[in-house]
Amino acid sequence: MSQAMDTFMDAGGVQRLEAYFRRIGDILGEESRRSSFAIYAMGLLGDGERKSIEPIAARACPDPSKMDAMHQRLLHFAVDSCWSDREVRQEAARYALSAMTQREPVEVWIVDDTGFLKQGKHSVGVQRQYTGSAGKITNCQIGVSLSIATRTEHLPIDFELYLPESWANDSARRQEARIPEDVTFKTKPQLAVQMIGRAVADGVPKGVVLADTAYGTSSEFRAQVRSLGLDYAVGVEPQTTISILDNEGRPHGEAVSVKDMALSIQERGGFRRCTWRSGTREELSARFALRRVVAAGVPKGQQEPLWLLIEWREGEPESANYFLISVLERITKKQLIRLVMQRWRTERVYEDLKGELGLDHYEGRRFPGWHHHVSVALCCYAFIIAERVRHFPPSARGADEAYAQPLQA
Template sequence: MSVSSWAGGLVDWRRTLTEIKRFIAPAFKRIEQRQTAGIFIDGLLSRAERKTGWMLAEEAGLDRPYRIQSLLGRSLWSADELCERVRHYVIEALGDPDGVLVVDETGFLKKGDQSVGVARQYSGTAGRIENCQVGVFAGYASRFGHALIDRQLYLPKEWAEDPERLQKASVPEDLAFATKPTIARMMIERILDEGVPCAFVLADALYGSDSKFRSALERRKQPYVLAVRSNHTLRIFREEQLILTDTETMIDELDAQAWQALSAGEGTKGPRLYEWTRLPIARPNEDGFQRWLLARRSLRNPDAIAYYFANAPAETTLAELAAAAGLRWTIEECFLRAKDDLGLDHCEARSWHGWHRHMSLVMVAAAFLVKISAQQRRHAFGKWNETSPDDQVMAVA
């Protein structure tokens, strides 16, 4: 996908590309790093089929990929600072009170066992156990678009408990083993601490089934809609008795009239209609928040039911919960675009910092494309935000 064809000539994409390069520049220590990062980003946005060091160098007219490889490996700069700047840039473009945060993981198939974090493990991308790396990501979605805003590589226990392997891959010494829900929880808390506008946090059953993940959001009074499995155990007090049940059984006990046809958002062929229902699984707490068990049923196949835990102000409607749940697909779209168009899964770096640098640079390229789309949407909505990251560059210069 070329930059010009994506922009469609409706906005000044060259100015926007220059703008984002200026905005991320302080993340790099030297002018040579900034120039190479610009070359790297241009290559990611080019028509090059593979975004490898050699092909990015060839796209830039370089004789060899030394500069590209050095940017990911030998040079000194912070991938976390770059990621934070990408996040601020994306929120400037997409931020909205109705925006949502979505967490999910994606796999990167690998050969051999030298790349950091690679192991025989389940990959949702492949749908089976494969030799791969797995990264946990956070995405942001609003009516103006959606983009990835954070990332962290998951280290399986066999890696986390092997000091020699960790040292060889330049893994930070203070990094301990953490489950994917733990990584996601720390990631979401960091993002929310920055004041990112967020109406709901969304995630699949791996995260929704984790009580610590849910509790952390509840302590912050942060609404969420989190998928759970059909056999997730529930303890319900009914008529002063403790009843053990599961999500599927509770929903099966509801009357047919309890279901309501609602949209889960717009799809490629119009509104995505499902039947929805909910029932409270606790009394409203002192803060006025209510917990619900939420369910979505296919109109074509009534046996196809998805289950969620939801926590939000008691006045939140079923339609609002359905609309929020329907936005979880946005992070899958982010993965698809970043892999197919920008080389998210073409990382050749074997080290911890190399992986995070590659992912962060791809996120820069994706943020550029999202900013163009957001500009078009804001103009279409007649609600252009005058604030520009240019002002922020001046502030930190």
């Protein structure tokens, strides 16, 4: 059993895992799918170094003469078996969120993306593209994710594979990769809105949507988030233009870029230091400025007052980050800063999913297989998070320590 599971696998934990597999099995239906899911999930939860289908089959089948049959069985489950990723992910999210929200309310929904490094050019969606996972342009797939977070826990509930136009608009590639006809080219922000819309429809407890500049700079993304009844706190590019609001809430003066606004505030000494994380590992602080604004370039009927939060780190020649925030309720500057900084928790989750549960170990080339593999990984993560909530009460650790800890803690 992997480190991620060692802490929890007492007799009660085993019983809960069996009951959880039965819940997922009720969604999968036929017995062969139930059994294959359990084998696959235990392969991801186990301590094997590689967690693609072939090594999972080898570990699950001690009889070498039967290993090929096991491999084919798991391959069929991942690639050819017709089961609903959405319904399975819904059940996993319900299970974990039930435990999480008994302890703390949901605070934020976090949109982000991560790279799946690949060799060759035949895996669905692969091409040379930038990924923050490698910090450069490289040969990879990109997965866009949606996570739900309380003060101390962070649960990924959905993933979509980003299909570049070179894949989405190539009929031969689509056929070979078994891309469904209703899957068309969508930008990463459009994929994110699609997942947010599903979560709203599923009744997931609402939170403020967090996203980096790749999403937040899009005025369309921000507008769609608001149309779904959610607030946002998102990064924007330095060239994003805004207008300052006067004391009566009316735009004042000419529209300027957020970068120029930051320089103007800096000249007047308007930045103030704030510490947003005081954990056992380190204290994190920077200088911040906060202004009431409206986004420029938005039709007047669609404009709404926003907060512009600017971060300027010590010794840097210009601001590090700019955020537009639609939260209008009474909230302090420090609370806004803590809110937007929660987005970086997703990096810890990606490390856990990849390092502990083999999220990026799938070696197949087809669209259904990628999503089925990710669904099983999300199910495994959901169970671990629910167990961690049961074993570690909130008084035992603060939010800063919680999201800095690896999955097995």
